[in-house]
Amino acid sequence: MQIAMVGLGRMGGAMTRRLMAAGHDCVVYALDAKARDILASEGATAAVSLTDLVEKLQKPRAVWLMLPAGQATEDTVQQLRDLLAPGDAIIDGGNSFYKDDIRRAKALADKGVAYVDCGTSGGIWGLDRGYSMMIGGPPEAVARLDPIFAALAPGFGHIPRTPGRDGQPSTAERGYIHAGPTGAGHFVKMVHNGIEYGLMQAYAEGFNILRNKNSEDLPEDERYTLNLAEIAEVWRRGSVIASWLLDLGAAALVKDGQLSDYSGYVQDSGEGRWTVEAAIEEAAPVDVLSTALYARFRSRKDHTFAERMLSAMRFGFGGHIEGAEAIDPMSPSPQP
Amino acid sequence: MQIAMVGLGRMGGAMTRRLMAAGHDCVVYALDAKARDILASEGATAAVSLTDLVEKLQKPRAVWLMLPAGQATEDTVQQLRDLLAPGDAIIDGGNSFYKDDIRRAKALADKGVAYVDCGTSGGIWGLDRGYSMMIGGPPEAVARLDPIFAALAPGFGHIPRTPGRDGQPSTAERGYIHAGPTGAGHFVKMVHNGIEYGLMQAYAEGFNILRNKNSEDLPEDERYTLNLAEIAEVWRRGSVIASWLLDLGAAALVKDGQLSDYSGYVQDSGEGRWTVEAAIEEAAPVDVLSTALYARFRSRKDHTFAERMLSAMRFGFGGHIEGAEAIDPMSPSPQP
């Protein structure tokens, strides 16, 4: 079927290619003309503006947005609201906040335009592996777009079937679900990313312990210099903690066991934050997901004011400036 | 080669079968005579005591212990110390604390008996999938036992190779590593389990958020009743958080989306605790691994004294007993 793709970055570009490979007819647009030209040379129809894009589509139209969440997506939805007609659909495949979906869907409903939110996971591997998709929105619109989702999804593939499932594979087994009404897709994707933060932090803390096991602060016969690449590799094979994230960690460690290319400055995106806020709204404890987020916040600071505050209080009762302390073995520091 | 297996529970029994299937000659012993008889009927040589076991083995002997960590393993090592001869080896395949390994290895070294610690992962699936093994101990003993490790391990199998690896697969790629000197095997396995706790808690918190998204405390258009089994399934396919633990969660949820068979009382074993202590010895922050452990502690209490203490302090400044509070909309409670 015909589908428009707006936003041709690494995600949008690869998704367009996967859709074309499945025989779909893609009309594409991005601010970057070169990105449009490249995809046109591969068989897509390039539009020079959103207006042009809408004109190039037959009704009922389907416009997939693959843009940064926030202003870029917001502005594009607003513009399309004026350009599209009743029966058309916008699919937001980016990482929007699900409450924004709810608001946008209401605004578009007045115009008879359907809004479908689609949380999309897969990273740079999606072109080959396919994308895992979590979809929210009105059933009719989601049903009409099924060929698109089916093409983007990994399909049943070689992943072993979950025990207890039989018969015709559900869409979940082919890599996409209609999770619920508007916002449900991005909500599920948001929690997915929240979990991802927690998983990553668990691996990171574990490898950190392994790495520091050769510390000179430890008794000599309790020190080990461990080969992290080999450990990651063995865990990939038959262990309980095997996962795709571990595969990625193993690949990085085999390249360089010190990970010297990485500064340790770790970004976070909205989903991790929104997951914590969603949990708080539900009064659901999320210690691991929160602390994984905060570890990233902390990674981006040299020192926090909180730490200076700790030192200042310590000085208050102990009378010493941190770090400048010389200890006479028979003269202990004041005890708190 | 010939190998003795002591402890024929679900782990020891399955490992014996896997070893016999690979052509190894197994002499077995457990307190439970029925367990011995069953394995004897499958081709193993059953011993009626540790003494008998040792007599049935040719030198240099290899005795694999698959016993609960702690007293059972400790006692058996002590007894074997008196029964074995220089050149023999004990392999502790259980979940011993690595500092106990170091202590035991020293005690056995006096007698010329090698002690090999082998952290073993794989659960009830190991018989078919093979076991991931992390090994510590003297290089000669570990080398001599290589056929045993190779037979227990999953082997290269169908798991895709880590990019950057080529040539002859290392033992890690076949599912086992010699991690370092005595204790290193159990240390690596311990951290593995610590990570496992963190991973599990991340999934658990995430599914909890999904589950509670239909709470009546939320605004009506922000409530979703989500199908957790379908969500777990879609995440298995092409998503960043795909893992073996998720596979297990998906299987549980497809059977019963409410998980009503489970009380929510969650046990922990030594490794999770030791991981936190090891991190503290290294002054390495492990927020996620700790909190995952504490969530299990908390799951096993009705209420903690800590919570009563919170209520008592709240009463102190607020003047009300928790839970018995009726709120007049124009008469707020005292503000802390």
Add this chain to the structure above:
Amino acid sequence: MQIAMVGLGRMGGAMTRRLMAAGHDCVVYALDAKARDILASEGATAAVSLTDLVEKLQKPRAVWLMLPAGQATEDTVQQLRDLLAPGDAIIDGGNSFYKDDIRRAKALADKGVAYVDCGTSGGIWGLDRGYSMMIGGPPEAVARLDPIFAALAPGFGHIPRTPGRDGQPSTAERGYIHAGPTGAGHFVKMVHNGIEYGLMQAYAEGFNILRNKNSEDLPEDERYTLNLAEIAEVWRRGSVIASWLLDLGAAALVKDGQLSDYSGYVQDSGEGRWTVEAAIEEAAPVDVLSTALYARFRSRKDHTFAERMLSAMRFGFGGHIEGAEAIDPMSPSPQP
């Protein structure tokens, strides 16, 4: 000066009494007629409606709201917006969210009515001890209300002066501050409550450790049956962790060292949640403040779905239902 008090619960009633004791002229209103009558009998002028209240005040009017945050406060502000005149002021002394203050202040500014937000701490002790107040809003309005704040505040009193301060005591030294523009008062009060959660949880965890030190799981010579009331008392005297919260804990423990009156079901109010959200907006790590909040969430559940999910995954690799496990000492459970 003349001041109106709306909301005559334990906070509003006590504050009215403290204001009258300082010679201020109080006009009072609450839904509960009995509360109005009692204060009238103590010297206040009782109004029978908000309209009546406004009529009983001379311009420029000052109306202090001491209502539950949320709908009650919101509705009252809306009604007063229509009743008040340019030059009048509303003071919200409740626990409103500071972003609501910003929104309300803008709406009232159109009418020339000033909005002052005042975070108020002191609990049931405030009548005698005075209230600690954190104020946000336009400087002129805050200045005009100074006699009210001064009367409610504890005053310089007998608390030792902070080293480094001299000269005429600032208002902070008398117990109130003009923290900044609209919302700043409630923002500071919100963080105050966030800190309070963290402090309380720290004491609670510590006393919990002391309480459980007689556990039969511990080696016999490491078990102590500790007298928590005596410990709390000694910490009040010369120790680094002396505080007013500890005073409250000590009083509860002296009454009943088991705290048997308290169920351990602990409520939380908006400020703890908003503090975490404010920190996330700043990308500031708040591990302690978050975990203190989550401990309260958890205290109000029997079991979480998260815990059932943990058990379900454990069953997946270990093959046993939690709690129903009988362990043969020579037959360990499958190892994860």
Add this chain to the structure above:
Amino acid sequence: MQIAMVGLGRMGGAMTRRLMAAGHDCVVYALDAKARDILASEGATAAVSLTDLVEKLQKPRAVWLMLPAGQATEDTVQQLRDLLAPGDAIIDGGNSFYKDDIRRAKALADKGVAYVDCGTSGGIWGLDRGYSMMIGGPPEAVARLDPIFAALAPGFGHIPRTPGRDGQPSTAERGYIHAGPTGAGHFVKMVHNGIEYGLMQAYAEGFNILRNKNSEDLPEDERYTLNLAEIAEVWRRGSVIASWLLDLGAAALVKDGQLSDYSGYVQDSGEGRWTVEAAIEEAAPVDVLSTALYARFRSRKDHTFAERMLSAMRFGFGGHIEGAEAIDPMSPSPQP
């Protein structure tokens, strides 16, 4: 009575002075001859060695150690074991691990020498304010030393009595308790310090939020530039979070609201670590106490390997190096 003090650092020196001021006869020793001489000039009897010290004491002797926990204390106890006689007592006033107390007490019991462990809080303020003491050991020895404890303690003083207490003040009300058998004193002091870490971290996180509320990342009308010194001051007066630690924070902030003298590198001592380990032994959740400890660990690193590991995994699925990312507004990064 006569008492020996070994270790004349800031703690031991000040305690000697407080004891002499109360009329006790002090024999002192430290490695540092100058420290001995100064105290001798103030009325103490200086010894030139431990042997000399013991000779200068009448039986039954009492020797108070005020040394760094660990080797210094251990060695001194060992030496005194050979020098002292049945009926004598050693008091360890340092921050020893309570399990070391248990071990030492057993070793000394063979010789008839009593061992008393005394956790001592008060910092540099103790000389004037007195010391809060938590004591473990045999009742007779503790009773004999009562005049010493009474002199060091703050005494009943001006701190308001806890409601519910009446009659003759207990020793707790005068600032010291006999908490239980050997080790109980240091155990209680250890938990005291664990709580202290949690309290400090709660304040630190709160002030950090206040400090960062003027961040340019926030919407303009939600930014405040707050005066932390004034906020700390107002919280000291009538607020629920008033405490001695807050007093210290307020003093630091009034001197310099930026705390520029402090690097943010925060040390930790054994007690915080042991508290977490003690909790784990009891299976007691201690999220706040742990995370407070880890925040100090993290404060002493530039970056952790854990953070590099996070970045490496992110690179694995996202294809970008952290920090080097330029974002085309229409070309989002790959989505995890």
